[in-house]
Amino acid sequence: xxxxxxxxxxxxxxxxxxxxxxxxxxxxxxxxxxxxxxxxxxxxxxxxxxxxxxxxxxxxxxxxxxxxxxxxxxxxxxxxxxxxxxxxxxxxxxxxxxxxxxxxxxxxxxxxxxxxxxxxxxxxxxxxxxxxxxxxxxxxxxxxxxxxxxxxxxxxxxxxxxxxxxxxxxxxxxxxxxxxxxxxxxxxxxxxxxxxxxxxxxxxxxxxxxxxxxxxxxxxxxxxxxxxxxxxxxxxxxxxxxxxxxxxxxxxxxxxxxxxxxxxxxxxxxxxxxxxxxxxxxxxxxxxxxxxxxxxxxxxxxxxxxxxxxxxxxxxxxxxxxxxxxxxxxxxxxxxxxxxxxxxxxxxxxxxxxxxxxxxxxxxx
Amino acid sequence: xxxxxxxxxxxxxxxxxxxxxxxxxxxxxxxxxxxxxxxxxxxxxxxxxxxxxxxxxxxxxxxxxxxxxxxxxxxxxxxxxxxxxxxxxxxxxxxxxxxxxxxxxxxxxxxxxxxxxxxxxxxxxxxxxxxxxxxxxxxxxxxxxxxxxxxxxxxxxxxxxxxxxxxxxxxxxxxxxxxxxxxxxxxxxxxxxxxxxxxxxxxxxxxxxxxxxxxxxxxxxxxxxxxxxxxxxxxxxxxxxxxxxxxxxxxxxxxxxxxxxxxxxxxxxxxxxxxxxxxxxxxxxxxxxxxxxxxxxxxxxxxxxxxxxxxxxxxxxxxxxxxxxxxxxxxxxxxxxxxxxxxxxxxxxxxxxxxxxxxxxxxxxxxxxxxxxxxxxxxxxxxxxxxxxxxxxxxxxxxxxxxxxxxxxxxxxxxxxxxxxxx
Numbered sequence: 001x002x003x004x005x006x007x008x009x010x011x012x013x014x015x016x017x018x019x020x021x022x023x024x025x026x027x028x029x030x031x032x033x034x035x036x037x038x039x040x041x042x043x044x045x046x047x048x049x050x051x052x053x054x055x056x057x058x059x060x061x062x063x064x065x066x067x068x069x070x071x072x073x074x075x076x077x078x079x080x081x082x083x084x085x086x087x088x089x090x091x092x093x094x095x096x097x098x099x100x101x102x103x104x105x106x107x108x109x110x111x112x113x114x115x116x117x118x119x120x121x122x123x124x125x126x127x128x129x130x131x132x133x134x135x136x137x138x139x140x141x142x143x144x145x146x147x148x149x150x151x152x153x154x155x156x157x158x159x160x161x162x163x164x165x166x167x168x169x170x171x172x173x174x175x176x177x178x179x180x181x182x183x184x185x186x187x188x189x190x191x192x193x194x195x196x197x198x199x200x201x202x203x204x205x206x207x208x209x210x211x212x213x214x215x216x217x218x219x220x221x222x223x224x225x226x227x228x229x230x231x232x233x234x235x236x237x238x239x240x241x242x243x244x245x246x247x248x249x250x251x252x253x254x255x256x257x258x259x260x261x262x263x264x265x266x267x268x269x270x271x272x273x274x275x276x277x278x279x280x281x282x283x284x285x286x287x288x289x290x291x292x293x294x295x296x297x298x299x300x301x302x303x304x305x306x307x308x309x310x311x312x313x314x315x316x317x318x319x320x321x322x323x324x325x326x327x328x329x330x331x332x333x334x335x336x337x338x339x340x341x342x343x344x345x346x347x348x349x350x351x352x353x354x355x356x357x358x359x360x361x362x363x364x365x
Numbered sequence: 366x367x368x369x370x371x372x373x374x375x376x377x378x379x380x381x382x383x384x385x386x387x388x389x390x391x392x393x394x395x396x397x398x399x400x401x402x403x404x405x406x407x408x409x410x411x412x413x414x415x416x417x418x419x420x421x422x423x424x425x426x427x428x429x430x431x432x433x434x435x436x437x438x439x440x441x442x443x444x445x446x447x448x449x450x451x452x453x454x455x456x457x458x459x460x461x462x463x464x465x466x467x468x469x470x471x472x473x474x475x476x477x478x479x480x481x482x483x484x485x486x487x488x489x490x491x492x493x494x495x496x497x498x499x500x501x502x503x504x505x506x507x508x509x510x511x512x513x514x515x516x517x518x519x520x521x522x523x524x525x526x527x528x529x530x531x532x533x534x535x536x537x538x539x540x541x542x543x544x545x546x547x548x549x550x551x552x553x554x555x556x557x558x559x560x561x562x563x564x565x566x567x568x569x570x571x572x573x574x575x576x577x578x579x580x581x582x583x584x585x586x587x588x589x590x591x592x593x594x595x596x597x598x599x600x601x602x603x604x605x606x607x608x609x610x611x612x613x614x615x616x617x618x619x620x621x622x623x624x625x626x627x628x629x630x631x632x633x634x635x636x637x638x639x640x641x642x643x644x645x646x647x648x649x650x651x652x653x654x655x656x657x658x659x660x661x662x663x664x665x666x667x668x669x670x671x672x673x674x675x676x677x678x679x680x681x682x683x684x685x686x687x688x689x690x691x692x693x694x695x696x697x698x699x700x701x702x703x704x705x706x707x708x709x710x711x712x713x714x715x716x717x718x719x720x721x722x723x724x725x726x727x728x729x730x731x732x733x734x735x736x737x738x739x740x741x742x743x744x745x746x747x748x749x750x751x752x753x754x755x756x757x758x759x760x761x762x763x764x765x766x767x768x769x770x771x772x773x774x775x776x777x778x779x780x781x782x783x784x785x786x787x788x
Contacts (some may be wrong), residue, residue, distance in 0.1 A: 231628065
């Protein structure tokens with residue numbers, strides 16, 4: 001009798017929570033850490049305030065999002081509502097039919113002056129399924145106390161082990177490294193991908209990387225380079241600009257940015273394909289709110305990534321805690337963006353598998 | 366007389382009149398069934414949550430329905446095409462391809478196929494994406510061949526079509542060939558170009574490093590286990606806690622601690638430089654290479670060697686060694702001829718445990734292994750979570766599984782699997 005009561009009690013509890021869950025919960029997947037915190041402050045909290053019946057749950061699985069979304073899709077049980085991914089992953093998800101196609105002009109907010117969303121985002125709408133949120137860059141930081149009186153000024157100083165002896169940290173993947181190698185081997189910026197498409201061009205890039213191979217520590221997580229710089233393990237290293245900002249401005253380490261030839265990349269939202277109608281509608285409503293001009297500008301208060309909308313740039317203010325102007329720390333700031341490089345998504349979608357095999361074989365040599 | 370013979374040769378009967386043999390069998394069967402029912406929940410659990418998903422994952426290593434399902438008409442039409450002539454397929458193939466692509470683009474399946482074929486030929490991904498966008502607007506009255514070549518010149522390339530034909534069967538050995546650095550070409554199986562061969566050397570390295578780790582675990586763990594089993598209870602309990610403490614600490618914490626210790630500006634190198642053993646520019650490279658992987662993983666896996674050794678050593682009566690000594694054996698002979706052989710089952714259990722765990726490790730090699738200390742599992746993880754080439758990941762996983770089974774079989778032949786004891 002008691003057992004029966006307990007069981008009925010438990011069952012109704014489960015039913016209640018389940019009922020409550022389906023009515024209000026929205027699972028948003030992102031990268032965790034400072035990045036998720038900036039989204040919480042700029043997007044989630046104001047959205048929940050405006051929509052008291054919605055409860056946003058954070059999931060920090062963006063690094064495995066592509067694989068997990070495919071697994072969910074195959075299992076026919078999609079538990080995520082909105083997912084934050086980098087643009088190349090968004091393209092892959094869109095290609096695999098795992099992300100919902102979104103029409104920027106009808107499903108996103110126009111700029112305050114009436115400019116349509118597609119024009120406001122411009123070239124940054126690199127996939128039909130992807131709503132860009134921030135522009136970040138992969139760039140170099142160096143130890144100011146380890147470079148003598150002549151701090152490095154160009155990306156090619158990374159390849160100059162005579163003037164700047166010591167280890168460098170580079171990401172353990174071909175993307176960006178091959179482009180930098182070619183740029184520093186005399187290839188013009190606009191020809192890089194044409195050259196890299198040929199066998200000789202690839203050999204040329206690897207040959208250039210060969211010259212510093214013994215001085216490189218390869219990283220696979222974004223936090224590694226800041227740590228290596230802080231420990232004095234490397235004299236310079238590549239990582240995401242936001243990580244370097246935290247290292248320089250928040251932790252006050254003797255590190256400076258080398259913005260030269262920074263590679264722009266995008267991070268943004270996708271909505272998984274195959275959501276039930278009501279959840280899809282809720283996700284679209286959230287996206288409409290979270291990617292408008294003011295919201296994108298707000299995020300820059302908490303983290304040094306540039307908003308993806310052109311109309312947001314003038315609204316970027318000061319850091320919420322440090323009180324410093326954020327504009328000079330944005331990768332898109334004119335002073336920093338004198339020499340930039342835009343990651344070619346289409347090209348890498350084609351050549352990634354092939355070059356990755358070659359890169360791994362080269363590393364193992 | 367007759368009835369007596371009958372009694373002697375006829376079946377023995379049970380109390381209820383049925384033959385005793387049958388009655389006994391029935392009772393045994395019932396017993397087995399009851400036993401089976403007791404283990405049934407666990408059996409079902411393992412079947413549903415372990416065997417089936419793994420089977421499904423391994424099956425992906427040969428599965429290739431995507432081409433024939435997305436382009437059914439093209440695949441049939443291509444059967445008559447002979448790629449060795451070096452000529453493009455005829456108009457019928459292009460017409461079938463157009464029909465397939467219109468349907469595929471409508472259902473958004475063409476880009477998925479492009480990603481699949483891109484694993485074999487670079488450029489397929491954008492080729493299918495681009496073609497899918499234009500295929501609706503093609504003029505059905507004009508020859509399709511020129512229209513496709515107009516969209517992208519790669520459609521005029523025999524290689525594109527022979528790749529589609531080559532990977533049109535429902536099952537392909539392609540992933541497995543790839544996992545051993547071979548590739549499927551129209552002329553048969555060939556080695557991959559030298560600058561793309563990675564997997565065979567990675568498998569080999571995984572084996573060598575796992576053996577090294579197992580051996581160093583044994584070398585370090587044996588004396589500790591010996592001490593543990595022979596010290597008085599008070600001190601052995603304390604020692605046991607010291608063995609178990611790292612075992613309870615998070616894997617990531619331990620791996621990061623090794624980073625702090627081993628790096629160029631780390632504790633070990635700084636100390637050695639400070640006391641003058643090393644010069645400042647002669648610091649030891651202890652991390653981001655195979656050395657780092659061996660050190661960190663030996664430490665992490667050490668308890669798995671010590672615990673089985675300890676539980677076996679605990680059961681060895683000390684009187685045996687005393688008896689050997691009283692019969693005139695030296696310390697070494699008593700150890701080597703009497704004590705050591707009795708610990709072999711523990712060594713076997715510990716070694717198998719450590720080796721199997723080591724061979725599938727991936728987070729520690731990823732963090733401390735640099736380029737020369739990573740394992741095959743790091744590539745499997747990459748293909749599962751990054752490149753989405755699950756077929757290749759499954760093939761690599763199956764190959765690894767097969768390798769482990771072969772080693773297990775060898776172990777059984779050489780040492781004997783009955784000779785393994787956990788206590």
